[in-house]
Amino acid sequence: xxxxxxxxxxxxxxxxxxxxxxxxxxxxxxxxxxxxxxxxxxxxxxxxxxxxxxxxxxxxxxxxxxxxxxxxxxxxxxxxxxxxxxxxxxxxxxxxxxxxxxxxxxxxxxxxxxxxxxxxxxxxxxxxxxxxxxxxxxxxxxxxxxxxxxxxxxxxxxxxxxxxxxxxxxxxxxxxxxxxxxxxxxxxxxxxxxxxxxxxxxxxxxxxxxxxxxxxxxxxxxxxxxxxxxxxxxxxxxxxxxxxxxxxxxxxxxxxxxxxxxxxxxxxxxxxxxxxxxxxxxxxxxxxxxxxxxxxxxxxxxxxxxxxxxxxxxxxxxxxxxxxxxxxxxxxxxxxxxxxxxxxxxxxxxxxxxxxxxxxxxxxxxxxxxxxxxxxxxxxxxxxxxxxxxxxxxxxxxxxxxxxxxxxxxxxxxxxxxxxxxxxxxxx
Amino acid sequence: xxxxxxxxxxxxxxxxxxxxxxxxxxxxxxxxxxxxxxxxxxxxxxxxxxxxxxxxxxxxxxxxxxxxxxxxxxxxxxxxxxxxxxxxxxxxxxxxxxxxxxxxxxxxxxxxxxxxxxxxxxxxxxxxxxxxxxxxxxxxxxxxxxxxxxxxxxxxxxxxxxxxxxxxxxxxx
Numbered sequence: 001x002x003x004x005x006x007x008x009x010x011x012x013x014x015x016x017x018x019x020x021x022x023x024x025x026x027x028x029x030x031x032x033x034x035x036x037x038x039x040x041x042x043x044x045x046x047x048x049x050x051x052x053x054x055x056x057x058x059x060x061x062x063x064x065x066x067x068x069x070x071x072x073x074x075x076x077x078x079x080x081x082x083x084x085x086x087x088x089x090x091x092x093x094x095x096x097x098x099x100x101x102x103x104x105x106x107x108x109x110x111x112x113x114x115x116x117x118x119x120x121x122x123x124x125x126x127x128x129x130x131x132x133x134x135x136x137x138x139x140x141x142x143x144x145x146x147x148x149x150x151x152x153x154x155x156x157x158x159x160x161x162x163x164x165x166x167x168x169x170x171x172x173x174x175x176x177x178x179x180x181x182x183x184x185x186x187x188x189x190x191x192x193x194x195x196x197x198x199x200x201x202x203x204x205x206x207x208x209x210x211x212x213x214x215x216x217x218x219x220x221x222x223x224x225x226x227x228x229x230x231x232x233x234x235x236x237x238x239x240x241x242x243x244x245x246x247x248x249x250x251x252x253x254x255x256x257x258x259x260x261x262x263x264x265x266x267x268x269x270x271x272x273x274x275x276x277x278x279x280x281x282x283x284x285x286x287x288x289x290x291x292x293x294x295x296x297x298x299x300x301x302x303x304x305x306x307x308x309x310x311x312x313x314x315x316x317x318x319x320x321x322x323x324x325x326x327x328x329x330x331x332x333x334x335x336x337x338x339x340x341x342x343x344x345x346x347x348x349x350x351x352x353x354x355x356x357x358x359x360x361x362x363x364x365x366x367x368x369x370x371x372x373x374x375x376x377x378x379x380x381x382x383x384x385x386x387x388x389x390x391x392x393x394x395x396x397x398x399x400x401x402x403x404x405x406x407x408x409x410x411x412x413x414x415x416x417x418x419x420x421x422x423x424x425x426x427x428x
Numbered sequence: 429x430x431x432x433x434x435x436x437x438x439x440x441x442x443x444x445x446x447x448x449x450x451x452x453x454x455x456x457x458x459x460x461x462x463x464x465x466x467x468x469x470x471x472x473x474x475x476x477x478x479x480x481x482x483x484x485x486x487x488x489x490x491x492x493x494x495x496x497x498x499x500x501x502x503x504x505x506x507x508x509x510x511x512x513x514x515x516x517x518x519x520x521x522x523x524x525x526x527x528x529x530x531x532x533x534x535x536x537x538x539x540x541x542x543x544x545x546x547x548x549x550x551x552x553x554x555x556x557x558x559x560x561x562x563x564x565x566x567x568x569x570x571x572x573x574x575x576x577x578x579x580x581x582x583x584x585x586x587x588x589x590x591x592x593x594x595x596x597x598x599x600x601x
Binding site: 230 | 465466467468469470471472528530536537538539540541543544545547548551568569570571572573575576582596601
């Protein structure tokens with residue numbers, strides 16, 4: 001990873017990142033309900049080039065940065081500024097901007113667009129980054145997300161997640177369920193699966209090309225692996241009884257699943273093509289919601305073997321079981337952070353189900369929300385935000401919460417319940 | 429006015445101007461992969477067939493298919509024993525029929541954990557049927573968790589209706 005050279009800014013960049021922006025045709029609309037305490041003041045200049053196209057590009061960049069809660073957008077002193085312009089650093093500085101991004105967009109001979117930009121430190125009057133991205137017209141937003149990712153990383157020291165995708169399920173009325181894939185800003189939503197029956201537990205393959213999920217289209221839960229580009233679906237687990245809770249091994253070869261074929265809900269592993277099923281746990285209790293540790297060595301899961309649902313962990317090949325959560329009578333849905341150091345989960349307390357994070361080394365737990373119906377946590381690939389499903393006014397919405405609880409964003413669909421979010425990996 | 433820009437020249441300009449030694453993200457004209465290709469799949473589900481009247485006639489006890497459970501409980505209550513016994517008898521007398529038992533929960537808690545809780549309810553119904561003579565391979569117990577509520581208000585009366593096991597016969601699943 002590139003080390004940031006913007007030290008002073010990095011010092012004040014205490015809080016967290018995010019990745020949502022708003023636009024007119026959004027199926028998901030986003031509302032930011034909090035922001036970091038120390039936002040980095042930055043100017044994104046009006047870029048040069050054909051006016052409509054460059055405005056579209058800069059609005060994506062500005063939207064990404066602003067809604068992350070990490071940046072304060074400062075109006076520019078000059079306009080427009082291309083990557084070849086001479087930047088008046090004094091003027092930018094006097095408006096309070098610590099950094100200025102300039103650039104342009106131009107059509108290429110093959111009718112694709114090239115988006116170019118540079119990012120400057122206004123104090124040092126030096127360049128922090130410069131890049132160019134080539135996209136077709138429909139993917140213009142993708143170039144904006146890439147530029148926002150570079151700016152984010154240079155100014156905060158953490159990789160940006162504006163170019164990633166999210167999956168979620170929309171209940172669009174009685175008997176209509178859609179598994180949708182959208183850009184991290186909620187734009188460009190596309191249905192991967194439309195079904196009359198529920199769909200739950202989508203899980204991204206580590207390469208971001210496939211989703212494992214549970215579909216009830218056959219009147220019972222069956223685990224599928226769905227290739228997004230082709231729409232090809234493989235039945236990964238359809239044994240007698242229920243098949244549910246798929247999760248990928250870090251190498252993308254195996255799934256851990258919950259099967260009831262031998263009695264009770266127990267953990268099994270299966271190859272991603274549905275072959276080679278192996279039993280992992282043998283308890284008389286409920287064992288469910290498996291998730292591999294980031295090193296692939298362990299599987300965290302929910303079990304009521306101690307009387308109430310708590311989180312445990314077992315070796316990926318079986319073996320000794322260790323209890324992980326002890327406080328409270330209902331701790332479920334373990335999800336490991338990308339660095340493997342912390343675990344998000346849902347805890348019941350004061351009559352509500354709330355998002356909590358445990359530092360795995362110290363076992364310290366922090367409850368991040370005061371909701372009553374949080375579900376299905378999912379880390380952003382840079383580990384800064386956790387996407388959850390929650391309910392507001394009886395309607396399902398998604399919420400992104402920073403790992404310190406300071407930044408909260410809400411995503412809702414105008415007509416329908418949104419649930420079962422899963423934040424996808426970095427695009428390779 | 430349309431400006432003609434030579435991308436290669438610009439890429440060179442950008443690369444040449446990099447004053448910072450660690451601009452690792454610097455690239456010239458890196459193609460951004462088109463990843464818009466999500467192909468939509470639509471599923472049709474299962475369509476039913478006609479059942480014998482004794483399973484559907486409202487006057488027949490066999491038209492009743494639901495067994496209700498108390499909160500956090502998985503035992504069949506005394507008031508449902510006659511219904512389960514009647515279905516067991518039908519399965520014994522009609523070995524060609526198969527049954528799918530769908531366990532359900534109320535909406536509180538984790539969806540996947542509720543799948544496991546609903547499974548315990550379906551398993552309880554299956555166990556009772558098998559004890560009364562139904563063949564093991566005639567009956568499959570599965571769970572729908574909280575996904576198929578019969579009542580959607582947030583009240584105890586409504587939740588009680590959702591804590592149930594439903595018995596479906598061949599042709600209904």
